[in-house]
Amino acid sequence: MEAKEPLIIRDKSQMRQWSRSMRAQGKTIGLVPTMGYLHEGHLSLLREAHKQTHLTVVSIYVNPGQFTPSEDLSTYPSDFHGDIKKLMSVPGGVDVVFHPHNLYDYGSSGCGDGVEREVRREKEGGEGVVSCLEERGLGHETWVRVERLEKGMCGKSRPVFFRGVATVVSKLFNIVDPDFAFFGKKDYQQWRIIRRMVRDLDFSIEVIGVEMVRDDDGLAMSSRNVHLSPEDRKKALSINQSLSKAKCAAEKGLVNCTVLKNSVTIAILEAGGRIDYAEIVDQESLEAVDEIKGAVVFCVAAWFGKVRLIDNLEINV
Template sequence: MNTVKTVRELRAAIAGARSKGKRIALVPTMGNLHSGHVALVEKAKQRADFVVTSIFVNPLQFGPSEDLSKYPRSLAADQEKLIEVDCDLLFAPELEEIYPDGMQGQTTVHVPVASEGLCGASRPGHFDGVATVVSKLFNIVQPDLAIFGEKDFQQLAVIRKLVRDLNMSIQIMGEPTVRAEDGLALSSRNSFLTERQRAAAPALYGCLNDIASAIRAGERDFAKLTGKGKTALRKAGFRPDYLEICEAQSLRSADPQDQHLVILAAAFMGKARLIDNLELNLASAD
């Protein structure tokens, strides 16, 4: 695997792959790779001939009080993981390579509707930062396809709308959330959890499953369900940010007649803000 740090080097490597007729896949990450990221690269290897993974901790998507300075960085270990799964190219740029004129004057991309509510409400400007850096990576790499994890459900919706609205000829693929044996969604922020907090953290996914079970059983008072869910999260040691039941395609608040739902949650456990979701397709339920 080759590691490059500049756009010029990256484009030269991709031009070589293109000249051989290879299909290009991009897996954008912020590093500190875990099994979930590895699964994305493995899927990319199945769908393309030349896989580019990017590692860039994007300041533009962090708020002033968020964990940018403490966000875990582990480039050497990440490189080892990527070599093991036969990634073709790692793009690991410095901040100045992505934002050569600084971030204050950077042209930004705003994706309406999909960016609103949920994490968009809790983290103002977050999805503008995501949409901007993803647009830059798409323009730099010009991949045929890009793969993202479904744990970041709203982010995936934002990126799909971005690509659709701007007529980008990139196939966007979402891959199911990779979980630990106890159900906790794998996340770089899990490293912030103490041993005790880690033991309690699977209650977040347990809460989503309890709500899903109630819906499958016929419960349609969504406000009541989310209210009970937040109480359960607090008892488990979480500080809920949001817990909502939405229509899965539009991410609007769900109506009782909706058949394709997604239950989304964000909650703090100590210093870690964890997110998770669970899709529920009632039309295909037994």
């Protein structure tokens, strides 16, 4: 089968027009938001979208709003042409790749006047941590906060992350106007936050969580894996291996979370990783539990070398 060339749209208003005209024809639209450097995990989201919608849009945009100046925005991997090839390899391909230059450049539109901007990358302290996007004057200043769910786990070590994610996803939702949006459950907290945001702000969009995809050795797929040395990659398997053991133990009746978290922490430390967090939380509220009684998720973030990896396993006992 000849692979379908996607339409590549870089302009917000062109994207919106496309969606409007397709909707007027009675088509449903599925959005897969990504930061590019696609892997099988992303492609599985696209495959899921094909099952549920007439048309598919994959957005590729590395969002400065979710990185702090000390994080890895500048080294985040990208390969646009490779991404297009991968998308074309999926049966059905993708209808549109939305690949904007800058989602925060408002030019002189919207407010009638010119936009004065200055990125304050060096700012620290006083007014709290800032993202790579922090601006003054008439620059971007609107942020969507999912105030309880954003606090724990990744929110602790990445203080602007979920604010940036919720905000850029709101923008993408308003630009693409999809009927369905597809998020990987590998980013479990992100998925829950987006679902909550959609509920709380009454977006007319169904958010679908898609199971994570692992490499043959069990490592959770991530665009950041490319930065792992071969040695670190082997060591990083301690995450999924210890999580799997913990899940088995829980299913056999070991429900004390301190014991389970210690087992994972020790395994990762012994392999040479640094733990950011290892938490067992309620699947819905993401509140920590002491003992596994119902539907929980065991979430881990750990550093191997300069790479921070996350992984999780749902446990239902």
